Amino acid sequence: MIELRHVTKIYPNATKGLNDINLTIQEGEFVAIVGLSGAGKSTLLRSINRLHDISEGEIIINGHSITKAKGQKLRLIRRNIGMIFQSFNLVKRSSVIRNVLAGRVGYHSTLRTLTGRFPKLDIELAFEALSRVNIAEKAYSRADELSGGQQQRVAIARVLAQEAKIILADEPVASLDPLTTKQVMDDLKKINLELGITTIVNLHFIDLARTYATRIIGLRAGEVVFDGPVSEATDERFAEIYGRPLGQDELLDEAVV
Ligand SMILES: Nc1ncnc2c1ncn2[C@@H]1O[C@H](COP(=O)(O)OP(=O)(O)O)[C@@H](O)[C@H]1O
Ligand SMILES: [Mg+2]
Numbered sequence: 736m737i738e739l740r741h742v743t744k745i746y747p748n749a750t751k752g753l754n755d756i757n758l759t760i761q762e763g764e765f766v767a768i769v770g771l772s773g774a775g776k777s778t779l780l781r782s783i784n785r786l787h788d789i790s791e792g793e794i795i796i797n798g799h800s801i802t803k804a805k806g807q808k809l810r811l812i813r814r815n816i817g818m819i820f821q822s823f824n825l826v827k828r829s830s831v832i833r834n835v836l837a838g839r840v841g842y843h844s845t846l847r848t849l850t851g852r853f854p855k856l857d858i859e860l861a862f863e864a865l866s867r868v869n870i871a872e873k874a875y876s877r878a879d880e881l882s883g884g885q886q887q888r889v890a891i892a893r894v895l896a897q898e899a900k901i902i903l904a905d906e907p908v909a910s911l912d913p914l915t916t917k918q919v920m921d922d923l924k925k926i927n928l929e930l931g932i933t934t935i936v937n938l939h940f941i942d943l944a945r946t947y948a949t950r951i952i953g954l955r956a957g958e959v960v961f962d963g964p965v966s967e968a969t970d971e972r973f974a975e976i977y978g979r980p981l982g983q984d985e986l987l988d989e990a991v992v
Contacts, residue, residue, distance in 0.1 A: 736762040736933055737783060737901065742792035744778050744957075752778035753789070754957040762900075763931045765924065767944035769961075769973075769981055770954035776937040779954065780903045783935070784816040785809070796901070814841040817894025819904040823886040827879035831870070831889050834878050835861040838896035857896070864895035868922050884915030891922055895930075902926075904936040908943070920947050940982035941973055953977075 737760040744753040753775050760766055768776045781787040783794060785801050793802045801812050817838070825834045839857045853861075865871040868888040873881060878889060887907060894902055904923065908916040924947050927934045938944045944951050944965075951968040953961030953976055960976050961968065973981050 736760060736797055737935075738795040739783075740793045740795070742782060742794060743790050744775075744782055744787060745790040751957050752787075753782065756792070756957075756959060758952065758959065758962070760933060760935065762933055763927070764933055764950055765927045765948050766935045766950045766952060767948035768935060768937045768952050768954060769939070769941055769944050771977060771981070774954040775957040776954055777905050778957070780818075780905050780935065780937060783901075783903055784813055784818060786818075810841065814897065815900040817897050817899030817902045819887070819890050819894060819902060819907045821906040821909045823883070823890050825878040825886055825889055825893075827877070829878055830875050831865070831878055831881070832858075832861055832874040834889050835864055835874075835892045835896050838864075838893040838899075841897065860898075861892070861896045864892035865889075867895060867926065868892050882915070883911050884918055887911065887915075887919045888922060891919070891926070895926065899932065901933045902935070904934070906937050906939065909939060916943070923947070938982075941968065941970070941980065942982065944968070 739756050739758045742753055742756040743751070745751050756779065768779060770776055778787060782789050789802060793800055796812050796816070799812055801809065804812055836853050836857060839853055839860070862871055862874065865874055868891050870885055870888050873885060878886060881889065902923070907923070908919050911919060920943065923934060923936065926932055945968055948965060950964060951961065952959060953973070955976065961972070970980055
């Protein structure tokens with residue numbers, strides 16, 4: 736479903752974000768990408784939906800090259816890919832339901848979107864999505880009145896309303912407390928299992944990756960240094976690869992950056 740062929744990403748300042756990545760991810764997989772800060776996790780996710788253009792290689796989504804796609808074709812490929820960010824990326828002053836409906840804009844003309852009037856079917860889809868993450872009762876609250884965990888669930892509902900076939904989540908729980916982290920990860924896992932949505936999640940913490948993923952990919956300096964099932968992703972193996980267990984100081988590093 737997602738194939739990366741010899742993908743290299745060099746930033747304008749000559750930093751190599753990714754170096755010759757080759758990966759195939761099958762439909763329905765739940766993949767965790769792990770690695771220290773600066774390993775290339777965000778660059779990888781952003782390359783998959785072409786928030787970043789890659790420098791070399793090609794990325795194929797469901798048989799279509801997103802690398803070469805332009806215009807309408809690019810829009811159609813992207814419509815199938817939902818993105819979830821650490822910072823939720825909601826329109827704070829808008830209602831929850833409006834934020835979820837934003838997932839539908841790829842299906843309508845710009846004009847229709849500007850008027851803010853969505854078809855009944857879209858509104859039904861949006862409520863269904865909110866119910867799936869258990870916050871339908873917040874539909875008419877302002878997004879910024881919700882807790883962090885609730886806001887992240889709105890972001891998940893938005894990609895559900897988008898009817899995305901692939902979810903890319905970049906450190907979705909990095910700003911949440913442990914209880915909320917569990918709720919959000921449980922939601923991601925649930926929709927992966929119930930709807931078969933292929934899910935790729937960047938995570939700092941190896942134990943979270945082991946709890947939720949079926950496959951773990953370790954990055955270091957833009958290269959794949961581990962790719963295997965959870966059973967092989969032992970503490971010993973990771974200490975060997977990274978020189979120390981993953982997920983102890985990384986959040987601190989991020990905060991300092
Ligand atoms: N916009 C950018 N311009 C230049 N270098 C960047 C940019 N974004 C990321 N990098 C660099 O690319 C490498 C990978 O970064 P990133 O993908 O953000 O890592 P991670 O998400 O694993 O912390 C790092 O060396 C980082 O400094
Ligand atoms: Mg990152």
